[in-house]
Amino acid sequence: MKKIILLSAIFLGFYACENKINLGNDEDPIQVNWNKRVATISAVDALDSGHSYLSIYSQIYSYSQHKTYNLTAMVSLRNVSMKDTIYLTNVDYYDTHGTLLRSYIEKPVYLAPLETIEIVIDEADTSGGTGSNFLFDWKTPKGCPEPLFEGVMTSTAGQQGLSFITHAKRLNE
Template sequence: CAAEATLVPPTPRPDQERVQIADLEIVTGQTIYVPAYSDIYFDTNKSLDLAITLSVHNTDLAHSIVLTSVRYYNTQGQLVQEFISQPRPLGPLEAVDFFVPPSDEAGGVGANFIVEWGAEQPVYEPVVEAVMIGTITSLGFSFTSPGRVISQTGTVGE
């Protein structure tokens, strides 16, 4: 049952600093739309449940970025879950992932994530993508869905 499924936020690192958005002087950032699929149709009325891993990779070699929001929406555009409750810094070349188990059917075939990030200096933009995996009988498969920038603040890149 979708109401009983538990979405899994990332485990915080013990050394992870707490960041308050009011303490940041954001000069650049983006809002990124990431299509995801918690299930897909393989016949007219039959669908296959998929596991989703949303990955956010800071590609900058020298500077941190800060995730300010990671939201998961269903096919109807309704919020299913906010994955972070406070800003989450990502150091140079650091990555973080967010997992939606295949037992969660709340997202549907039109699920998506909205990821918002910022930085206190110009940085190279992160790579944000969803990886979906599933199995049917003895066959396993996977595919990715890249994020798309839908709004931007300041200059990205150096």
């Protein structure tokens, strides 16, 4: 009887350690429909303009400069104003060498008060490399707080997880 209980406990231990990760292959990920967010900005609107830079990591080095570890990156674009709508006029993704990989918008788009939208760079997409980055151009009404741009990089393998964040820096150009 003791052997049966011991074998059952071992079996349950192995079963409990089984790592099941849903990669979401059965559903399409939620993507921003930029065309539904298009905004018309009049030349007479009194808007402040700004540019922000955000570092993103599609990969990081592991053990040496010859081995890399892939990451999922989520870029968070946030309107921190409680009353004003803000506008994004440019959202571009560059690789480690400064080569433009993707332009996410063709026309200005809006973010409603306190709204957040995300761009996800899949773990399998390593085109950005170890030093990829985003450039954002934005417009806000006078007196409105600047938008907040953050990057959240994550990866999980087995029982180990890794995550860290980056914050955008305003460019004075």
